[in-house]
Amino acid sequence: MRERIGKLLADGLKTQTEPFPETAREFSRLLDELYRLPPDDLRGKLVLSGFTDTPYGPERMRCQECMYYLVHRKWCDLPELAVPVEADWWCRLWRI
């Protein structure tokens, strides 16, 4: 699945990187929207969570430093996402 995600992103899938959820309430609203997607809607998950296949913004945020990133499995442990990810990817659910 990681390769499939990588290909969708490399092919230019437009995802919603903004607005970044600044407050707990905004974060929780985004999680609710993700939760309401059909479980097999991979493209929808990527778009809504704002995936990028490169580090993001001036601070170069990426999965590697996110609290949900499982280093050894290269996996996003956020239940509403639960997808394999690369260390240099990012999404707007990023948290430290």
Ligand code: SF4
């Ligand atoms: S929440 Fe986003 S930034 Fe964090 S590990 Fe998952 S995909 Fe990467």
